[in-house]
Amino acid sequence: MKTGELxxxxxxxxxxxxxxxxxxESFNAYVQQKDKRxxxxxxxxxxxxxxxxxxxDAYVDAVTKHAYEVDRKQITTKDQTEQYIDIAARLKNKKELEERYRQLLDEAEAVEDMLAIEEKLSKVREEIESVERRLRHLQQRVNYSTLRINFYQNTGASLQFFESLGNAFAKGxxxxxxxxxLISHLWMLFVLAGLIYLGFKLFRKKR
Structure with missing residues (x-):
């Protein structure tokens, strides 16, 4: 059984x-959960x-080809063979026990014995149903692998802010x-203004 994150x-x-x-749809897969933020x-x-x-594996490759840039791709494999064999063996033993109880029920003559055997038979049937559910669940997990996909789009709001900030610095x-x-072009005017100012002060002192 495989699980993956993309x-x-x-x-x-x-x-x-x-x-x-x-x-x-084309891979006969199905979406189990979907969320948008x-x-x-x-x-x-x-x-x-x-x-x-x-x-x-083919599905993962097909999805990956559509990506603009892959940030993470992780696939893990878990062997369920031992667990499957164990549950299947339990189911086989329970069914054999059920068959023995059926035979005993057919051979029983006393009502009290029949009731006791039927009670045990009912309990074994419940256990068989429980084991069969576990086996079906495991079979479903083995037949289907899970891929969790997260994909995102940068809307550019933060990029626009920094771009505007950069433009502001550039303009400044x-x-x-x-x-x-402008000041370098007007240096002569500043020198002339300074000379006029000094001349004016000297003129006032002489008076």
Whole structure:
């Protein structure tokens, strides 16, 4: 039995969600859980898919090809053979016990014996049903593998902020340079103004 986790960035989450849905149907898989979240600068999709185990690797590859950038891809395998054999053996033993009780019930003559055997037979049948449910559940887990997919789209709000901030600094620096150039072009006027000021002060002192 395999389980996998796939995290990737996409340029359009809705397009990716539609693509995954189409792949899921074409692989005879099914979506078990789906969730969509949005924040100021990101949109996330979480999808849990049950995929036929025989086609699990091909499904993962098909989904991965649609990713813009894969952040994480992890596949784990768990061998359920021992557990399956153990449950199947229990079921076999319970059914053999059920058959023995049936034979004893057919051979019983006293009502008291019949009631006692029927009670034990009823209990064994309940145990058989419980083991069969466990076996079916395990078989379902073995036949289908689980892939948890998280894909997201950066909406660019934070990028736009830093871009605007950078533009503001650039404009401020440009204005500063223009101011320096303006001052450098007007240096003669500053010198002339200084000379006039000094001349005016000297003139007042002489008077």
């Amino acid at each position: 995290v990737f960035e996409t340029k359009n989450v809705d397009s990716s969600e539609s693509h995954i849905q189409q792949l899921t 949005s924040s100021a600068d990101r949109i996330d999709y979480d999808i849990e898919v049950k995929v036929p185990s025989a086609r699990f 620096w440009t204005i500063f340079l223009r101011l320096v150039l």
